[in-house]
Amino acid sequence: MSDAHHEEESAIKTPKQLILAILAGFLVPIVCIVLLVMFVTNEKHIGAGSDGLSPEAVAARIKPVADTGFTLKDVNAPKVLKTGDEVFKMACAACHATGAAGAPKMGDTAAWSARIAQGYSTLAKHAIEGIRAMPAKGGNPDLDDIEVERVVVLMANSAGAKFAEPAVPAPAAPAAAPAADAPAPAK
Template sequence: MSEIDEEEGHTSSIKTPKQLITVVLAAFLFPVLTIILLAQLVTGDRTVDQNDPIYSDEAVAKRLKPVGRLIMASDSPQADENVGVASQAGTVAAPAAAADGADRIKTIYTASCAACHTSGAAGAPKLGDKSTWASRIKSGTDTLYNSAIKGKNAMPAKGGNASLSDADVKALVDYMVSQAK
């Protein structure tokens, strides 16, 4: 070695061209072999029994089946009477063939109102919570009807269910008020 190398204190553990070639090959081969081994670990040694019932066409179709179906308010809800109509606000409308009277209102409430009025989401008064409904009831039924039909704060008009008639919305308000008294 020269005097300059010794004075600066720079020394290398690679002293021969054979050592340099070995280090370069190892630096290339080690990551490549690691990737190959990881790929084998992830994809290898797993046998699939095609006769297993979990791989049957019915089981696969069941797993891939959508959890719901979106029907826009402009679509005809009569096509499937058991499916609710979804509005653009994301809430679900009442089934088209709901029962008459109180059962019908409860069905509409469950489909359109319960998502917010059961949990109190976005400040909605919970069904049956007398303390949160008291001030609203004092404001009068016309005010409640107007808020429900036209929307107020986070609540969209008609609870997001544009297919409801004003009479249905008023009946829903009456139902919710009766639960808070």
């Protein structure tokens, strides 16, 4: 056999080195974790004496989430009627631009000719009340009848009809005061 000794020597030779190795084994990972957490969460921390309690910062924190991106509609305001093109893009284009569910495409003269032959009033009635796969008012009940009639004229005229744009009715005049409230004529 060989005379060579296969003794393995350790790097730790004294008890003091053993204590230092154990402490390093615990402290080095802890320091690395703390530094990593500080790196990941590197953001401005608001503390006492900062601008965290300023009226603007407080208002930004307590502002309702629903305030962003929403516009409230005044139900008592007079309704602004949309044009035929706006209504088409909003409610009709999904079917009438693609021909979905058998809807006649905008500008397709062959598909619209039989419908145009029925007349404007029939087309408007079908658009307002719905027919076959088409829901009433194109599926948007908030549309006014005039808006639906405008889009009917737009689509039919794009296929060769010569319908006139529907007239907007005059707003209703306020009712006259009852005679009982009027002062009696002097005699």
